[in-house]
Amino acid sequence: MDFAECFPVYNRLGKEEQSLLMSGVVFRKIKKGTIIRGGANDCTGLVLICSGQLRAYIVSDEGKEVTIYRLLDRDVCLLSASCMMPSMQFDVTVTAEKDTEAWIIPIKVYKPLMDSSAQIANYTNELLCTRFTEVMWLIEQILWKSFDKRLALFLIDECNIEDTSILHITHEQIASHLGKAREVVTRMLKYFHNEGVVRLTRGAVIVTDHNKLKKIAGL
Amino acid sequence: MDFAECFPVYNRLGKEEQSLLMSGVVFRKIKKGTIIRGGANDCTGLVLICSGQLRAYIVSDEGKEVTIYRLLDRDVCLLSASCMMPSMQFDVTVTAEKDTEAWIIPIKVYKPLMDSSAQIANYTNELLCTRFTEVMWLIEQILWKSFDKRLALFLIDECNIEDTSILHITHEQIASHLGKAREVVTRMLKYFHNEGVVRLTRGAVIVTDHNKLKKIAGL
Known part of the structure; x- marks a missing residue:
């Protein structure tokens, strides 16, 4: 994937800023399992994901892990550049959950641009x-x-009502059913999707793991 | 308190930006109990606290509250300006926990400045x-x-060892005792302070509520 495509602000920048970015940016293939940020101090730079999957999680003193969020195609990992932001003080680990291809903007390129460009x-x-x-x-x-x-x-x-696993229903419709904002429904469906419980297509929600869904529902 | 004193970036701005700010900024006395941000949509502007105390909290569907953080003298409330940032989508309520005096920078003043000034x-x-x-x-x-x-x-x-409630110990020393970063200790002590359990002075931690402290310790 083209760098400019991954970095939505690119086309709004001046020629000079664009060439600074282009000369500093690095394309990298990251093997599944690679630790991209191991603690508060690792500082690779901004990671723009072309394809693949990263996982950001925290670890307790006892080694218990909790996923904070996942980053998928076209997402940007900011935590791997957190040394630019001294007020950001927390230990989140980021690893590649799948083989990932990404553009990296090193700190030494990004930091001066951030300091000088409001964009x-x-x-x-x-x-x-x-x-x-x-x-x-x-x-x-x-x-x-x-x-x-x-x-x-x-x-x-x-699924029971329609006697199918393929639900032709919009997020908006689900939201009205449950009295929630559409964004909240979309976010939860994406979470279910990441957990392998549903698959999301345009206009449909497909339940792929009924047992897991029942478990979530507490049944 | 002077506006420039509350807004640390003020002195780094150009003359034009400074006068834009000065002409738009409003001083306000906010009575204890006032709701400053009632949901995702309230958008007063940036609130710079001169004196007083704000509380940011979330509320469950069942009305259960959880404090997210408190804002004290010289803190700045950004949530009350969240409509400037469309990617910020969550319902946090902010109320004045004490009578508060604050400078308000209205959105119509702050937003164009943020768009144009990297500072x-x-x-x-x-x-x-x-x-x-x-x-x-x-x-x-x-x-x-x-x-x-x-x-x-x-x-x-x-307290038992020293036979006193006034502990002459630095946060750094506590951190080494507990194998934690100093920042983590400072943050937790501030939390204890807000809960009325300790008082923090230069060079000392004063335990003011031993019963509450025992309760926290699970004793």
Whole structure:
């Protein structure tokens, strides 16, 4: 995948900034299992995923892991550049969950651009907000774990009603059924998708693992 | 408190940006109990606290509240300006926990400055990272709740050993005792402080509520 395609802000930059980026950027194939960020100090740079899958997770003192979020095609890993942001002080590990191809923007290229370009600084802001939203969602899941159950139950009911695993229903429709915002439904469905419970296609939700879905629903 | 004092990036801005800010900024006294941000949509602007205390918290469907963080003197509330950042999609409520005096930078003033000035965009970034760090800390507390117990036990032991409630010990020293980073100790002590369990002065930690501390330690 083209670098400019992976870096949505690219076309809004000046010629000079563009050539600075192009001269510094590195294409890399990352083997499944590779640790991209091992602690607070690893600082590879901004990782723009062309294809593959990264997993960001925290580890307790006892070695217990909890996934914070996953990064898929066209996502950008900001944590691997966290040394640019001294106020970001937490230990999150990032590893490649699948063989991954990515563009890396090294810190020494990205940092001066972020310092001088409002475009790039605001793009970084947007990435932060997206991750922040995912983490807030996770907190609510951890604290109250109610909506995953409700959604799982809803999908099970629908499969029974329609006598099929292929549900032709929009996220918007599910949202009205459950009295939630559409974004919340989409996020939870993506989570189910990552867990291998459903497959998402345009206009349909396909339940691929009924047993796992029942388990989520607490049945 | 002077506006320039509350807004650390002010002195690094150009004359034009400074006068734009000064002409738009509003000083406000906020009564204890006032809701500053009631959901995802309230968008007052950036709130720079001169004195007082704000509380940011989430509320479950059943009305259960959990504090995400507190904002004290010289802190800046970014959530009250979240409509500037469309990728930030979560419902956090912010209320004044004490009578508060604050400078407000309205969105219509801040947003164009953030769009054009890398300084202000990066300052916003820094605020985001600080809050993000607090939220990640909270997740770990919720998931593993071990360090608060360990720190509480340590303080109780020290009080017994020294036969006093006034512990002349640095955060750094506590950190080495418990095998933690100093920042982690400082953050937890501030949390204890907010909970009224200890008082923090230069060079000392004063235990003010031994019963509450024992409760935290699980004794």
